[in-house]
Amino acid sequence: MRPETDQNLMKQGRLTALVIAGSVCFWLIANALGPQLGLTMRYAILADLIVLAALFWALVNCFFIWRKRQNNEG
Numbered sequence: 001m002r003p004e005t006d007q008n009l010m011k012q013g014r015l016t017a018l019v020i021a022g023s024v025c026f027w028l029i030a031n032a033l034g035p036q037l038g039l040t041m042r043y044a045i046l047a048d049l050i051v052l053a054a055l056f057w058a059l060v061n062c063f064f065i066w067r068k069r070q071n072n073e074g
Helices: 003-037 041-073
Strands: none
Touching (some): 003 041
């Protein structure tokens, strides 16, 4: 594998990990603070959908990273 390709895959992997960790932290904070701030359930559902979209993006990105590694190895 070329060094620049390997570094690009590592950057994509780090970004994906940050998106996963950040979206889960956002979800936990939103669910903890939402009732305390008196937010309606619409905002809770909106937060859930935002996190689901971020996690779906991360899943698709993980699949593409995996496919690139498979193509580069063999």
